[in-house]
Amino acid sequence: MTREKKTKKIDHIYKYLPKSASGISGLDEITQGGLPTGRPTLICGDAGCGKTLMSIEFIVKGAILYNEPGVIMAFEETGQELAMNVASFGFDLEQLQKDKKIKIDHVHIDRSQIEETGEYNLDGIFIRLNYAIDSIGAKRVVLDTIENLFAGLENEAILRAELRRLFSWLKEKGVTSIITGERGNGMLTRHGLEEYVSDCVIFLDHRVIDQVSTRRLRIVKYRGSVHGTNEYPFLIDEDGISVLPVTSLGLEKQVSYEKISSGIPALDKMMGGKGFYKGSSILVSGTAGTGKTSMAAYFANQACNDGKKCIYFAFEESPRQIVRNMKSISLNLEKHVSKGLLRIHASRPTLFGLEMHLVSIYKAIREFRPDVVILDPITNLITVGGMSDVKAMLVRLIDFLQDEQITVMFTALSLNATVSEQTDEGVSSLVDTWLLVRDIESNGERNRGLYIIKARGMKHSNQVREFIITDRGLDLVDVYLGPDGVLTGSAREARKIEEETGVALRDYALNAKDREIDRQRKTLEAKISSLKNEFESAEEQLNRIYNEDILRKQVLSKTRDQMTKIRRGDEETGTAKIKKSKNEK
Amino acid sequence: MKATATESDWGNETKQWYVLRLFVAGTSPNSVRAITNLKAVCETYLADKYELEIIDIHQQAHKAEGEQVIALPMLIKKSPGTERRMIGDMSDTGKVLRGLGIKESAA
Numbered sequence: 001m002t003r004e005k006k007t008k009k010i011d012h013i014y015k016y017l018p019k020s021a022s023g024i025s026g027l028d029e030i031t032q033g034g035l036p037t038g039r040p041t042l043i044c045g046d047a048g049c050g051k052t053l054m055s056i057e058f059i060v061k062g063a064i065l066y067n068e069p070g071v072i073m074a075f076e077e078t079g080q081e082l083a084m085n086v087a088s089f090g091f092d093l094e095q096l097q098k099d100k101k102i103k104i105d106h107v108h109i110d111r112s113q114i115e116e117t118g119e120y121n122l123d124g125i126f127i128r129l130n131y132a133i134d135s136i137g138a139k140r141v142v143l144d145t146i147e148n149l150f151a152g153l154e155n156e157a158i159l160r161a162e163l164r165r166l167f168s169w170l171k172e173k174g175v176t177s178i179i180t181g182e183r184g185n186g187m188l189t190r191h192g193l194e195e196y197v198s199d200c201v202i203f204l205d206h207r208v209i210d211q212v213s214t215r216r217l218r219i220v221k222y223r224g225s226v227h228g229t230n231e232y233p234f235l236i237d238e239d240g241i242s243v244l245p246v247t248s249l250g251l252e253k254q255v256s257y258e259k260i261s262s263g264i265p266a267l268d269k270m271m272g273g274k275g276f277y278k279g280s281s282i283l284v285s286g287t288a289g290t291g292k293t294s295m296a297a298y299f300a301n302q303a304c305n306d307g308k309k310c311i312y313f314a315f316e317e318s319p320r321q322i323v324r325n326m327k328s329i330s331l332n333l334e335k336h337v338s339k340g341l342l343r344i345h346a347s348r349p350t351l352f353g354l355e356m357h358l359v360s361i362y363k364a365i366r367e368f369r370p371d372v373v374i375l376d377p378i379t380n381l382i383t384v385g386g387m388s389d390v391k392a393m394l395v396r397l398i399d400f401l402q403d404e405q406i407t408v409m410f411t412a413l414s415l416n417a418t419v420s421e422q423t424d425e426g427v428s429s430l431v432d433t434w435l436l437v438r439d440i441e442s443n444g445e446r447n448r449g450l451y452i453i454k455a456r457g458m459k460h461s462n463q464v465r466e467f468i469i470t471d472r473g474l475d476l477v478d479v480y481l482g483p484d485g486v487l488t489g490s491a492r493e494a495r496k497i498e499e500e501t502g503v504a505l506r507d508y509a510l511n512a513k514d515r516e517i518d519r520q521r522k523t524l525e526a527k528i529s530s531l532k533n534e535f536e537s538a539e540e541q542l543n544r545i546y547n548e549d550i551l552r553k554q555v556l557s558k559t560r561d562q563m564t565k566i567r568r569g570d571e572e573t574g575t576a577k578i579k580k581s582k583n584e585k
Numbered sequence: 586m587k588a589t590a591t592e593s594d595w596g597n598e599t600k601q602w603y604v605l606r607l608f609v610a611g612t613s614p615n616s617v618r619a620i621t622n623l624k625a626v627c628e629t630y631l632a633d634k635y636e637l638e639i640i641d642i643h644q645q646a647h648k649a650e651g652e653q654v655i656a657l658p659m660l661i662k663k664s665p666g667t668e669r670r671m672i673g674d675m676s677d678t679g680k681v682l683r684g685l686g687i688k689e690s691a692a
Contacts, residue, residue: 108653115684117660118673119618123610124642124654131646153656153672 017224020068020140020176023061024054026243030219030228035200038174040167042197044181044188045204050215050236051180052076053086054204055142057240058178060091062140063101068176070140071132072104073125075148079104089240103132109152116154122162126169133175141170141177147191167196188220199223205231212353212384217243233355242359244396255279260372260407263302264295266476267435270452270461276433277457278371279405281398283428285412286437290448291469292411293317295437296374297326297333298474299409304336308371311364312344315380319344329473343368349380354393357381361397365406373401377411378427394427432456437467440488447488450476466492603627603635603685604663608654611643615674619658622675630687660684 019033028034035041035058043051059070074082082104083093096102105128133141146163153159170177179197181189188194194201201220206213216231234243259274268275276282282299284292296312303310314322322344323333336342345364349357365373375397381390394410401408410427428434434453439446450467452460465476466488480487480495487495607623609616620639627635642649642657652661656672662685671684682688 105650107655109655113668113670115669115671115680116673116677117671117680117684118622118676119615120656120658120673121610121615122655123613123657124608124649124659125656127610127642127646127657128649128654131649149655 019225020062021066022058023065024057024241024243026232026234027217027241030217030232030243031200031222032226035176035178036222036224037176038171039199040170040177040179040197041200041202042179042181042189042194043202043204044183044194046183046206049204049206050234050241051204052082052144053089053236054202054241055144055178055180056082056086056091056093057089059102059140059142060086060093060096063096068139069101069103069136070142071129071136071138071175072102072142072144073107073129073132073146074104074144075107075109076145078106078108089238091240100136103136103138105129105132107148109148111152111154114152120155120158122149122159122166126166130173133173139175141175142180143177144180145182146179147181147189147193150191163193164196194220204234214353214355235353235355235359237356237359242362244355244358254405256405260308261302261306262295263298263300263305264474264476266465267450270463270465270476271433271455272459276407278407279402280407280432280456281401281430282407282409282433282435283412283431284409284435284437285414285428286448287414287439290437290439291467291474292413292437293322293376294326294329294331294469294474295435296376296409296411297322297331300342300372300374301326301331301333301336303372303407304333304339304341308341309368310336310342310372310374311368311370312342312374312376313361313364314344314346314376315349316377318346322346328471329469330471331473343370349384352384354381354384354389357384358393358397362400365401365404371406373406373408375408375410377413379413391427391430395430398430428453433458440466442488443491445489449479449488601634601665603631603665605635605637605685606652606661606663607637607639608642608649608652608657608659608661609639610657611641613657616658618674618676619660622678623660623681626675626678626681626685630682631685662686 018037019031019035020037021028021034022031043054045051056072059072062068062070072082077085079093079097086093093102093104097104107125107128129141132138146166149159149163150156167179179193181191181193184190184192188201188203198221200222203218203220205216205218207216208214215234215236217234218231219227219229232243234241256278258278259276260278261268261275262271284295286292293316300310300312312322317325319337323337326333333342333344337344343364345360347357347360352360361373361375378390378394381393398408410431412427433455436451436453438449438451440449441447448467448469449464451464452462464479466479468475468477477492480492605623605627607619609619623637627637640648642654648654658672658674660671660675660681662669662671666686669684669686671681673680675681
């Protein structure tokens with residue numbers, strides 16, 4: 001392990017192993033650049049796993065994309081047969097041969113025609129190959145399937161020695177070559193070719209699990225290079241081979257702070273007012289008929305209204321069906337479709353295997369470059385793959401979409417009414433936002449409650465909202481929490497009415513009270529004024545007594561003065577004077 | 586030889602004209618041995634009844650594909666009868682004769 005690391009490091013410093021890009025989508029990512037330049041690579045696998053196609057694609061792509069002419073030495077099929085076989089992938093071998101970019105040399109061996117009369121060697125093949133390589137300046141060579149020699153010639157000792165010589169000769173010649181070999185019993189190839197070709201070995205496998213066939217590719221070894229070691233699914237479609245790396249190696253994604261609306265204002269409000277993050281993944285799960293598709297359609301509609309492009313992958317309904325059904329909630333998807341903003345891809349899950357689905361999704365996305373992708377529903381994919389396969393597929397899809405900064409919404413059907421945190425194909429841990437629409441059954445009716453179970457990186461409401469679908473569209477309303485639990489639907493309405501009545505009664509009661517107070521105030525005010533009057537009269541009386549007193553005193557002193565004057569007594573004058581001053585005081 | 590003629594698969598063997606083509610790779614030991622061995626066989630069994638063309642595949646590489654040359658040295662019997670191929674240094678006379686359609690006992 002450590003030694004390996006060391007040598008790798010040295011490689012790093014001095015020179016990278018030169019690689020020739022295969023041009024096969026996905027393969028170059030796994031091998032981090034392609035097949036080793038100037039060295040032979042062995043591709044082995046069962047019959048029908050795609051060995052020949054892969055090697056031909058290597059040659060064709062090399063000739064077209066990388067300007068590296070190639071020689072195909074076919075031991076099984078003639079040039080015409082090969083050309084016909086790969087014509088369906090858009091490879092025009094005839095034309096490429098005319099353009100001197102490709103040379104096909106068919107090697108025909110028939111044991112019945114050949115008599116071995118002594119020592120021989122395979123110089124014939126060497127010379128033919130050499131001639132073919134030199135005639136077009138080939139950089140790539142395919143030997144498909146060289147093991148046929150074993151069927152045609154008896155002397156295995158000679159053959160083995162010659163094959164060894166052939167591979168080292170190919171290396172010397174500096175051509176990047178692919179040797180194909182049929183899988184053997186307990187060995188990678190029937191005749192142990194892996195013994196001779198030790199630089200790079202790729203193993204192809206074709207397995208059928210639950211009636212669904214999946215092709216898988218594994219790099220058994222790749223001397224002098226790091227490479228992905230997993231089994232990668234690959235498939236063959238009209239464009240040739242596509243290998244799908246299961247997961248990208250890192251989690252170094254760009255993130256965006258931009259938000260995009262869900263199309264339901266109340267829902268946006270539940271998530272801090274603006275909606276989902278751009279490039280995030282949203283899962284809407286719920287039981288049947290809870291409005292998952294409607295929600296997805298709303299999201300799509302909103303994206304299109306904002307001038308964004310959207311792809312809707314439907315696994316249950318046909319495009320027309322979706323358009324018609326959404327009309328019933330006043331959603332006009334048709335105009336977006338005709339404007340080219342919305343594309344609806346409908347396919348039955350059972351149409352092909354999961355990988356094929358994934359690739360068709362990849363392709364559609366690559367071609368259309370949408371901002372929003374909707375998969376409705378992912379649960380249907382289980383019919384074509386196991387739970388873990390679906391999950392692996394979705395991981396890859398989410399990975400890919402995050403790379404492209406595409407927002408994705410999945411819908412998932414949960415089969416059991418009770419909320420289980422483990423449902424939804426286990427993708428709930430992958431997604432950024434999980435909305436759950438749940439049936440709330442009470443009073444003989446079924447209503448929908450919407451929860452935000454999680455919303456990464458966003459403040460979100462913990463409240464259950466009632467999710468209503470009317471012919472005007474979708475909306476969320478607050479549910480009533482009563483003593484008997486959550487009230488929805490007509491119970492909520494009843495409660496509303498009840499409360500409205502309550503308000504009216506209270507208003508009335510308040511008015512009565514107000515009037516009563518008014519009256520009381522008036523009475524009090526009246527009382528206050530009468531008391532005031534009483535007080536005033538009492539005061540007056542008091543004053544009067546006082547004034548009378550003064551008056552009396554004045555009158556008294558006056559009369560006394562007069563009396564004194566009348567008496568004319570001298571002694572009394574003094575006293576009178578004192579009294580007077582007293583009075584003045 | 587006349588004794589075998591009636592038993593021959595090819596009918597009257599005396600009238601058969603053998604067209605042989607031997608592909609060799611330069612002057613490699615195998616090639617040289619093959620040429621010597623083949624000439625000996627022909628002289629012994631097919632004197633004056635054959636034409637032998639010796640082709641050095643190194644000189645005429647383009648012929649290799651047309652003639653489906655794989656192993657060297659290789660002898661092709663063009664006629665009479667169906668085409669037959671023999672590979673090796675022709676040291677196994679019995680097999681060479683069988684390839685040429687000649688009964689060994691004819692000698």
